Amino acid sequence: MAATKITVKSDGSIRVEGDFTIYDQDGNAFDLAGRTAISLCRCGHSQNKPFCDSSHKRAGFQSEIHARRLDPPAPVPLAPAPPKPPST
Ligand code: FES
Numbered sequence: 001m002a003a004t005k006i007t008v009k010s011d012g013s014i015r016v017e018g019d020f021t022i023y024d025q026d027g028n029a030f031d032l033a034g035r036t037a038i039s040l041c042r043c044g045h046s047q048n049k050p051f052c053d054s055s056h057k058r059a060g061f062q063s064e065i066h067a068r069r070l071d072p073p074a075p076v077p078l079a080p081a082p083p084k085p086p087s088t
Helices: 055-059
Strands: 004-008 014-018 037-040
Touching: none
Parallel strands: none
Antiparallel strands: 004 014, 014 037
16 A cells, blocks of 8 residues: 655645545545545635635635644543442
8 A cells, every 4th residue: 555645735735645535524435536646725715625726825825834743642531430230
């Protein structure tokens, strides 16, 4: 399997390249017609969401991105312990 590369562009889209599938919230895959690279909108102005149509340029979208380290994920709370059986 080829690696997937995701690039968050300053003042623009999220570029996805390589081996990937994009799904909607119902689990249906987009037919990308053989594309191995696509840009996703992150400015909210595209008329073809979730894909970028370069509207970010007209909208003057600004968001400078530099890679950084994230804080560790918050711990997942443990499920409550099951009730103890009554003692006899
Ligand atoms: S990022 Fe390009 S149209 Fe939104």
